[in-house]
Amino acid sequence: MEIIVATKNRGKIREIRKALRGLGLKIYSLSDFSDVPEIVEDGKSFTENALKKARFYSKYFKKLTRSTAPSPPLEDGAEKRRSELALSEVEGLTIADDSGLEVDMLKGWPGIYSARYAGEGASDRKNNQKLLSEMEGIRISKRGARFKCVLAMVSTDGREAVAEGSCRGRIGFREMGRKGFGYDPIFMLPQYGKAMAQLTLEEKNRVSHRGKALKKLRKIIAKFYPNIFENSPHPSPLPSEEREGVRGHKM
Numbered sequence: 001m002e003i004i005v006a007t008k009n010r011g012k013i014r015e016i017r018k019a020l021r022g023l024g025l026k027i028y029s030l031s032d033f034s035d036v037p038e039i040v041e042d043g044k045s046f047t048e049n050a051l052k053k054a055r056f057y058s059k060y061f062k063k064l065t066r067s068t069a070p071s072p073p074l075e076d077g078a079e080k081r082r083s084e085l086a087l088s089e090v091e092g093l094t095i096a097d098d099s100g101l102e103v104d105m106l107k108g109w110p111g112i113y114s115a116r117y118a119g120e121g122a123s124d125r126k127n128n129q130k131l132l133s134e135m136e137g138i139r140i141s142k143r144g145a146r147f148k149c150v151l152a153m154v155s156t157d158g159r160e161a162v163a164e165g166s167c168r169g170r171i172g173f174r175e176m177g178r179k180g181f182g183y184d185p186i187f188m189l190p191q192y193g194k195a196m197a198q199l200t201l202e203e204k205n206r207v208s209h210r211g212k213a214l215k216k217l218r219k220i221i222a223k224f225y226p227n228i229f230e231n232s233p234h235p236s237p238l239p240s241e242e243r244e245g246v247r248g249h250k251m
Ligand code: ITT
Pocket: 006, 007, 008, 009, 012, 041, 097, 098, 099, 100, 101, 114, 115, 124, 127, 147, 180, 181, 182, 183, 184, 208, 210
C-alpha cells in the first residue's frame, strides 16, 4: 500500500519512515513529486493545520492518480513515480504532520508558528538564535517547554484519524548536538542530560512528540487495514480481536 507523507521537511520524513518501517508500506513524500502545490497553514491549532494538509494532499493525489492512470509509465524521476502511484493505487493514505514548540515563559509561543518564528522562511539556526536571545537571563527552572505533534491521516476511501504526542523538556542555554532538526539543538531532555539533537534517530523516536504520535498512528493503521499487518513480516501492534475497521478515529 502507498502512503504519502505530505511534507517536504526532511527531518520529519526520516523519523516517520523509521517509525513505520516493517509494514510493507511504500512511503513517498512531497519531495518525490514535481510541481506540488503549497498550501497556507492558517489553522488555529496543530490539529486544524494537520487535517488541512492531509485533506488537501489526499484530494490532490487522488485527482492526480486518476488523471495519470491511463498514461504509460515514463522514464525516470518524479514523473515515473507519479505513474507508479497511478498504476498501483488501489487504496492509500495521506499523512500530514503539524508540530511545534510551546515555551512556558512565552505562554505557549511559538507553537503553530514555530517554523516561521524568526520570519517567513527562517532557517532552523535563526529560529534557535531568536529563542535563545528571548530566553536570555531566564533561570533553568523557568525554561520549561514542550514539543507537540499532531499527525492527521486521510484514506482514499474517506476515513480520517488524528494522533497526538507531546514531549516535555527545557530550553537550553546554547545549541548542542547536530542530529535531528529544528529546535532539537536547544531542547534539553533532563532525563537524558542531553539535547534532543544529541539523540540517535531511534532514541528520539522513543521519547519524542512525533515518536509517540507515530506509535498511536501505527495502531490506527492496523485498525484501518488489518491485512497489511498480516502480509508484513513484523507482528501487528494489536491483538486480532482489536483489529476492527474504525471511522473518524481520534487517539
Ligand atoms: P511541513 O509543513 O511541510 O510538514 P514544516 O517544517 O513547515 O513542514 P510545520 O509547519 O509543522 O512543518 O512546522 C514545524 C516546525 O516546528 C518545524 O519547522 C520545526 O522548527 C519545529 N519542530 C517540529 N517538530 C520538531 C522536532 O521534532 N524537532 C525540532 N523541531 C521541531
